Amino acid sequence: MLIRILPLILILAMLSPVAARGESRKITNLCSVFHPGDALVPWECRKIKKGETAETLFGDRWQDVLRFNRIDRRHLVAGVSIKVPRDLDDIEEYSPLPATYPEAAQEEKFILVDLYEQFLGAYEHGELAFSFPIASGNRITRTPTGDFRINAFSRRHKSSLYKIEKSETPYPMHYALRFFSNDKGVDFWLHGRDLPGFPASHGCVGLSDEEMQRKYYHFSQPLQLQEARSLYEWVIGDRNDNGRFTWLKNGPRVKIIGESPL
Structure with missing residues (x-):
């Protein structure tokens, strides 16, 4: 009897909404x-x-x-x-990433994302300028690995696929930097979000954005963790930013390595 029941349980689990979407x-x-x-x-x-x-x-x-x-x-x-x-x-000023990255030595700006560590590093000519914790996709909703380049930015981007939980509000992806579009037309971005302490995205790379959390999640403390904004401003520099989707030529290289811990 147990042998017959187990396959049924597995099938039901695979068909459940959570399993189908790969949500964390x-x-x-x-x-x-x-x-x-x-x-x-x-x-x-x-x-x-x-x-x-x-x-x-x-x-x-x-x-x-x-x-x-x-x-x-x-x-x-x-x-x-x-x-x-x-x-x-x-x-103190914790970062698990290397202080120097030889591959980036010839790059004015270079972004390293380590999925094992769940950390992002911004390098200038191979020297670590700053680093931030992230929330990537998990082993089901994977963040793509490999070599990419920032090719667009959007200060007030919103998801066209996902909504804030228990609402019909498109998920805000403020300070968004696009680095990849797959063959299904799905875009992957570095962007602001909340950080729960574990991989929780649908494949994008999220950085802390308390400004967004104040507006959409009623976060009431004084704003201090604005890491998505810091990265965004570092990437676009003095380029004109009208807040909307903007193509970016010769944006910084992005290298994503490792695998999500979950």
């Missing part, structure tokens, strides 16, 4: 999400309690702890478990 399940234990750089920092797992915030727990080091966990303030809520380094000095 919500993960509350970020200690279970492994990145190679984690092994270099001794840490302990801590479950967030009611009333605790990043600022009250970690003072002026709160941004370092959030970077280490690839999470934003809106998702640091009671019940979520995070990695807390035993010595916060170990993650």
Whole structure:
């Protein structure tokens, strides 16, 4: 009887809406999400309690702890478990990416996305200028890997495929930088979003955008994490930006390596 039931369960799972869309399940234990750089920092797992915030727990080091966990303030809520380094000095201005990248030495601007680490690095002539945590696609809704180039930008882009959960509002993809279009006509972008601490996109590469979260998710704290905007402004430089879709010639190279941890 059990042998007959198991195939039916598998079929139903494959036909379920969540399985069909490849949506990420919500993960509350970020200690279970492994990145190679984690092994270099001794840490302990801590479950967030009611009333605790990043600022009250970690003072002026709160941004370092959030970077280490690839999470934003809106998702640091009671019940979520995070990695807390035993010595916060170990993650000062934390970045698991190399300080130099020889392949980018001849590039004025070069973007490296490491899916294993869930981090993006912006390089200038091979030297790391800045880096940010990301949320990529998972192993079902994969982010494409390989060599690409930014070929368009759109400051107030909106998704034509996906909506904000439990609403009919197109998902906002502010500060969007397109790097690839597949043979089905689906575009892939670097853009602003929320960071839950694990791969959660449909294939794009998301960076923190508290400005967007204030407008669409009623985030009320003073805006500090504007990483999507920082990358966007670094890429387009002094080019004219009317806020709409704009083609970009000879944009920065983008190299995406590794595989999502989930």
